[in-house]
Amino acid sequence: MSDHAFDLVVLGGGSGGYAAALRAAELGRSVALIEKSLVGGTCLHRGCIPTKALLHAAEVAESARHGSAIGIRTSFEGVDAAAVRSYREGIVHKKHKGLEGLIKARGITVVAGEGRLEPGPRVRVGEDTYTGADVVLATGSTSRTLPGLELGGRIIASEHALDLEEVPRSAIILGGGVIGVEFASIWRSFGVDVTIVEALDHLLPAEDVASSKALERAFRRRGITQRLGVRFGSASQTADAVSVELADGTSLTADVLLVAVGRGPATAGMGFEDAGIELERGFVRTDDRLRTGAAHVWAVGDIVPGPQLAHRGFQQGIFVAEEIAGLAPVLVADEMIPKVAYCSPEVASVGLTEAAAAESFGADAVHAYEYNLAGNGKSEILGTAGIIKVVRRVDGPVVGVHLVGDRVGELITEAQLAIGWEAHPEDIAPFIHAHPTQSEALGEAFLALAGKPLHAL
CATH class of the missing domain: 3.50.50.60 (FAD/NAD(P)-binding domain)
Structure with missing residues (x-):
């Protein structure tokens, strides 16, 4: 049995864990990253990346099936499941190797094994312990099922x-x-x-x-x-x-x-409660700076109540590393974190829904505008239907943006900036969007809410 001391010990190598490790190492801290499977976690190996690879394969299948509609002679002869799987696994493997190289270049010690939190704070892996001046819990989530519904077979x-x-x-x-x-x-x-x-x-x-x-x-x-x-x-x-x-x-x-x-927090059997961590329905209770109830122990990602998004965990990991370093970082509020469902059509949003805005500010204090993608040239070229909906406070800033249509997830960052900077539609309206792009549809919605719509009545 031996003990290893580090400035930071991170339990879990998914999006939140490896982001905390990379940022802490960048700030000059010695870091141990403990992962029982593969660095990259669910997002890289079983979630975001492989499913989006499949969604791209699905998009190609649709293009092959409907190419004749735009004058391209194509045929769809079916799906080679083994070849699609090989394509997906190739992408995951390449991104995994890249991440491993980045972690190695930062001088981070990767510990392969199942960790258990102990007071100290420290994490035990087998017969060894890893003591940190601080410990970050980033153990992620697992698939849920319903009572009486057992996974297996079909x-x-x-x-x-x-x-x-x-x-x-x-x-x-x-x-x-x-x-x-x-x-x-x-x-x-x-x-x-x-x-x-x-x-x-x-x-x-x-x-x-x-x-x-x-x-x-x-x-x-x-x-x-x-x-x-x-x-x-x-x-x-x-x-x-x-x-x-x-x-x-x-x-x-x-x-x-x-x-x-849905997915549930992966916190059971890891010694959290014995080490002074308070759990609620399996989630780790933290304060607004992601500190747990145990001294020098922090939590990030899917085990913290809120939307279970890889980029949320990533941002929280960076935040905690900077908070530990005394940099006083800004933590992005959950409602300011963009969400995208990458189905066809895509659904993307950031900020408040119209109903939530009305509840917060009063129905008379909220104005929403909905623009149909049928009026957008690039959307017509792509053959996608959908909507752009923007919610603002009357005579006030934009508080919510909601998008539906193929590829609209690429527009959500502009929406996040508008909401995060509390921009009024009148502030945004003078900025011109390149033509023809789907971003013009978002511009049209801002113009309409500013009282000067051009392509809408």
Whole structure:
């Protein structure tokens, strides 16, 4: 048994953990990064990157299927699942090697193994301990299921869906959140008969209702069946199929059932509570500077209550490293963090929904404008429908931006800047957007809210 001392010990090598490690090393700290699997975590290996690779493959499939509509002679002969998997794994491998090289270049000590937090603060890995002047907890999240619904066989979570050796002929997706709509989009482009079951009234229920409705219309046009506002009852499977009973008595049958009801914090069995960490429903309680109740122990990413987004964890990791160094950094509020569902069409947002803004400021104090992408030249060229919705306080700043349409996720950073800097539409309206781009649609919405619409009545 031996003890190793570092300025910072990070437990978990996902987006939040490796960001904290890199920034701390950059600031001259000695860092140990403890990871039981592969640095990069869920985002790189089982989430963001592999699913977006599949979404790109799905986009290519759609282009091949519909090329003749724009005068390009193409044909769609099906999906080579093994080749798509090889393409996806190649991207993940390349990004993983790049991250490993970056960590090595910073002089960070990577410890392979399962860590357990102890008072000190320190982390035990096997017979060794790693003591830090500070410890950052960044253990991430795991797929959730529902009580009585056991994963296995034809009942799978998203990480299992990535490893399917064949494209299913049909799929039921339980949950209409980001994971659910992204896999629905992928599989439908691959020719799968898809049904989404969502207990709430809309897909992506955390988004502005206008965005949810726009996505639902688009999915209906794509032939994706939606069972909204109905709860799951039970599921059973045979060697050939899985059957789902809904609470309203409806029965559904498919090749696979994807359980996409969200992700839970990975905090159980890691010694957190014994070391003085307060948990609430498995999440780590922190103050507004991400300090836990244990001295010199911090938490970032999916184990901290709030939206479970890789870029949120990344930003929090940088924040904590700078906070420890005494740099007094600014922590971006959760509502200021952009969200994107990369389905087709994409759904992106930042700030408040119209309903949330009305609740915060009063219905009469909020003005929203919705611009249809049918009026945008680049969107017409791309063949995408959708909307741009901007919410402002009357005679005040922009407080929410909501986008639906293929590739609109690339516009969300401009929206974040507008909201983060409390810009008024009148401030933004004079700035010209390049033509033809989809960003012009966002400009049109700002113009309209400034009282001078050009391409809208």
